[in-house]
Amino acid sequence: MMTKPSRYSAFSLLRHGIGHSGWPRAWRSHPLKPSYDVVIIGGGVHGLAAAYYLAVNHGIRDVAVLDKSYLGSGGSGRNTAILRSNYLTPEGVRFYDRSMRLYRHLASDLNFNVMFSRRGHLTLAHNDGSLRTMRWRAEVNKLQGVDSEVIGPGEIKKLVPHLDTSAGARYPILGALYHPPGGIIRHDAVVWGYARAADANGVHLHQDTEVTGIETRDGRVTGVRTTRGDISTPAVLNCTAGWSTLISDMAGVDLPVTTSPLQAAVTEPVRPFLDAVVVSGTLHVYVSQTDRGELVFGASVDPFTSYSMRGSLEFAEGLAGHVLELMPALSRMRLLRQWAGLCDMTPDFSPIMGPTPVDGFYVDVGWGTYGFKAGPVSGEAMADCIAHQRPPEIISAFGLDRFTEGRLVGEKGAAAVGH
Amino acid sequence: MIQLPCPWCGPRNASEFAHRGEVVPRPDVATASITEWRRYLYFRRNALGWVTETWYHAAGCRRFFTVERNTQTNEARLAPRPEPEPAPRSEDAR
Numbered sequence: 001m002m003t004k005p006s007r008y009s010a011f012s013l014l015r016h017g018i019g020h021s022g023w024p025r026a027w028r029s030h031p032l033k034p035s036y037d038v039v040i041i042g043g044g045v046h047g048l049a050a051a052y053y054l055a056v057n058h059g060i061r062d063v064a065v066l067d068k069s070y071l072g073s074g075g076s077g078r079n080t081a082i083l084r085s086n087y088l089t090p091e092g093v094r095f096y097d098r099s100m101r102l103y104r105h106l107a108s109d110l111n112f113n114v115m116f117s118r119r120g121h122l123t124l125a126h127n128d129g130s131l132r133t134m135r136w137r138a139e140v141n142k143l144q145g146v147d148s149e150v151i152g153p154g155e156i157k158k159l160v161p162h163l164d165t166s167a168g169a170r171y172p173i174l175g176a177l178y179h180p181p182g183g184i185i186r187h188d189a190v191v192w193g194y195a196r197a198a199d200a201n202g203v204h205l206h207q208d209t210e211v212t213g214i215e216t217r218d219g220r221v222t223g224v225r226t227t228r229g230d231i232s233t234p235a236v237l238n239c240t241a242g243w244s245t246l247i248s249d250m251a252g253v254d255l256p257v258t259t260s261p262l263q264a265a266v267t268e269p270v271r272p273f274l275d276a277v278v279v280s281g282t283l284h285v286y287v288s289q290t291d292r293g294e295l296v297f298g299a300s301v302d303p304f305t306s307y308s309m310r311g312s313l314e315f316a317e318g319l320a321g322h323v324l325e326l327m328p329a330l331s332r333m334r335l336l337r338q339w340a341g342l343c344d345m346t347p348d349f350s351p352i353m354g355p356t357p358v359d360g361f362y363v364d365v366g367w368g369t370y371g372f373k374a375g376p377v378s379g380e381a382m383a384d385c386i387a388h389q390r391p392p393e394i395i396s397a398f399g400l401d402r403f404t405e406g407r408l409v410g411e412k413g414a415a416a417v418g419h
Numbered sequence: 420m421i422q423l424p425c426p427w428c429g430p431r432n433a434s435e436f437a438h439r440g441e442v443v444p445r446p447d448v449a450t451a452s453i454t455e456w457r458r459y460l461y462f463r464r465n466a467l468g469w470v471t472e473t474w475y476h477a478a479g480c481r482r483f484f485t486v487e488r489n490t491q492t493n494e495a496r497l498a499p500r501p502e503p504e505p506a507p508r509s510e511d512a513r
Contacts (some may be wrong), residue, residue, distance in 0.1 A: 244467040256461035258440075259490075306468050307490050314434060347461045370447035404454055405462045410513050 005200065007111050011304040023367040026192055027199035032206060036064040039224050040240035041211050041247055043067030044076035045107045045187070046371060048194035049379020050237055050386075051203045052110075057380065058387035061202035062263060065234075066226060068210035072191035075241045078341030079372040080264050080298040082277050084121045084182035086141050088133070089409060091397040092350070093144040094138065097379060098394065100181060102376035112193030114185055117291060122156065122180025124326075126171040126282040133175040141179075151178045159276050162327045170325055171282055177320075182277055184288050184296075187372060194379070214250040214331050214361070217258060221251065221360035224359060230332050235386055237362045242307065242342020244365035253356045257344045258367050260301040260310060263315045265338035269293035269332075281353045282320040297323060301343050343368045348408035352396045353382065354391040362386060363400065421493045427480045435478040442471045442485060467491055471498050 001133040006012065007026045016023050024288040038054060040047045043065050067073065076381055083103055085096035107114050125131040134150050141148035142357055153165040156176050165173045185385060199205055206228070213225035216237060223232040238247045242259045274289040297319055302312075316338055346366035351374070353364050364382045367374065377394070384392045391399060422430045437506040441464060446455050464470070469489050476482055 115487065151428060245463075246467055254458075254462050255465070258463050258465050304433070305440070305465065305490060306493055308493050310493075314432075371463075404457055406457060 005196065009227070020328070025336060026196040028206055030204045030206070031280050032209065032226070032228045032231065033064070033204065034219070034230070036204070036231065037062040038063045038064075038235045038237065039233045039241075040237045040243070041224070042074070042089045042243075043071040043191075043205065043207065044070070044074050044239065044241065044274050045194060045375030046241075046367070046378050046382075047077075047237070048191060048198055049375050049383040050239065050364065051379075052194050052198040052201065053201055053227070053380045053383035055198060055201035055385065056234050057383055059331065059386065060383075060387060062199075063203045064206055064231065066206050067199070067211045069195075070207050070228075072188055072194050075341045075343070075367075075371055076191050078264070078339060079187055080286065080288065081184050081187040081372065081414065082114070082121070082182070082286065082298075083185055083373045084179055084277075084371075086121070086123070086137055086177060086182070088137050088140060088178040090144060090371060091409060092239050092273075092285055093146055093313035095394060096144050096374060097144060097164065098380075099377035100376050101291050102380065103185065103373075106190070106193065107348055110149040110193035110197040112189060112196060114189045114193050115291065115296050116183060116185045118181060118183040119288070120159065121277045122279065123177040123179070124156075124173050124278065124280045124282075125175045125177070126173060126280065128174070130281060131175050131223055133382060134175065134250060146177045146179075148177060150175055158263055160274065160278055162273065164326060164328055171280075183289065186291075186376055190372075190375065191241040194375075211250070213245060214247070216251060216358055216361075219359055221358060222316070233360075235360045235362065237364060237382060237386065239382075241344050241365065241367060241371060244344050248356075248361075248363065248365075251356070251358050251361045252360060253358055253400075255352065255363070255365065256347055257352070258305045259307055259342050260303075260305050260345055261370055262299065262301045263294065263311055263319075263338060263340045264298040264350070265319060266290075266297070266318060267295040267333045268336050270333070278326065280322070280326060283325055285319060285322040285326070286366060287323060287326070294336065297331070301345065302340075309340040311340055322413065324362060343371075345369075348404070348410060349411040351378070351398050352400050353378065353395045354385055354400065355389075356400055377412070408414055420502040421495065423474060423486055423495050424497045425476050425479060426484050426497055427482060428476060431476070433481060435476060437471040437477045439475055439483070440464075442473055449483075 051063045087093045138148045157165045210227045215223040277288040279286040285299045298389045344366045352366035381395045421433045488495040
């Protein structure tokens with residue numbers, strides 16, 4: 001066991017930067033204890049944020065975060081790192097807006113540079129139907145105090161000169177929902193920042209620790225079996241995204257979730273030319289340029305369920321076609337690599353958060369294609385839910401019981417593709 | 420690209436097909452309780468490994484059929500019984 005890592009500062013950066021020696025490890029490794037107050041399964045942004053807020057907001061520090069691989073190896077390191085809060089339902093808008101607020105001062109909260117970059121976010125409308133939905137979303141957003149408005153092709157062209165806004169395009173751009181607070185962030189840094197801050201507050205992070213079973217007695221969670229030993233605990237949180245049904249099955253909890261891969265790709269780096277994040281629901285594509293100059297492309301989920309994370313050539317071909325439809329000038333750019341992440345899709349494109357029929361077994365799953373941008377607020381809300389043993393108001397619409405009671409949340413219009 | 424064995428057209432690229440989901444027995448509409456019906460509509464096994472599924476050959480013979488597919492590797496083989504159960508309707512067959 002190592003001593004607690006020191007805080008980062010300009011002075012420590014200078015001291016370690018000269019000669020590149022003595023860089024402290026960001027977090028410690030511990031032996032697996034036989035019992036914890038709370039066990040969180042899944043070491044991505046949701047699980048780590050929940051651990052951090054349990055320790056910081058509620059003083060619950062006897063917490064373990066387990067991951068079968070390295071921290072951030074799942075969706076947290078595979079998403080396209082876009083942040084926005086311009087959703088369609090008031091519940092959705094309130095929730096993501098809280099996440100954006102947390103993201104904005106995350107770097108100082110965590111003492112870690114998460115490289116948030118406010119770029120402005122454009123969701124393009126290529127037909128009258130989507131333009132109408134954009135106006136609806138803009139009004140819902142304004143009512144909730146979120147900066148969002150519909151703009152025309154002229155203004156779009158000023159923001160993104162490389163877009164083909166001509167009327168003769170195959171899918172002409174009629175307008176866009178413009179959301180100035182949207183932007184991008186370094187997703188690995190968010191994971192590492194939460195991990196480091198959770199560790200500094202006493203949370204134990206266990207990588208390469210796969211859960212093999214969940215013990216229950218009389219409808220209550222009593223422990224977790226792992227590849228490194230058994231843990232007894234009264235509270236377990238499932239934050240495992242694409243693998244969430246496999247974990248819930250161990251506790252005997254059924255979920256309305258299916259797993260599908262979502263593929264993304266990145267190009268070689270070029271000089272900065274694209275400031276805004278550009279999304280087209282019709283063309284199933286979103287484009288942003290990273291601080292390093294690479295273009296990051298994402299898509300919608302593959303059209304069938306699968307746990308396979310192999311990329312496909314047909315995806316790269318289809319993606320390239322759609323990107324060139326929007327920005328013909330990119331025809332000579334080369335793709336560097338493509339990858340896939342697993343998305344846990346729900347019937348109403350909204351998450352499932354809160355308690356389950358098994359006492360002490362909590363879920364924070366069903367995030368589908370948009371879990372990363374909700375990481376901080378989900379962690380905060382789930383920590384509150386576990387500490388007080390009931391869901392806080394901000395996630396009350398997202399309970400598992402909505403599927404048996406017929407209270408689905410209609411977020412498909414804004415969450416199915418829109419990143 | 421992965422291929423699926425259509426019983427009428429032979430092996431074809433997956434992009435010709437629409438996925439309808441795992442074969443699940445449909446409750447009797449006349450007698451099912453609302454809870455049973457909602458479970459049928461929304462809840463899925465989402466198994467890792469071999470599952471028996473209904474697919475629709477949308478860009479081919481336009482017929483439903485049943486395959487066994489491994490959700491870990493996407494390897495697919497024709498299920499022993501080619502006649503499908505009625506397809507679940509809640510799945511979004513985009």
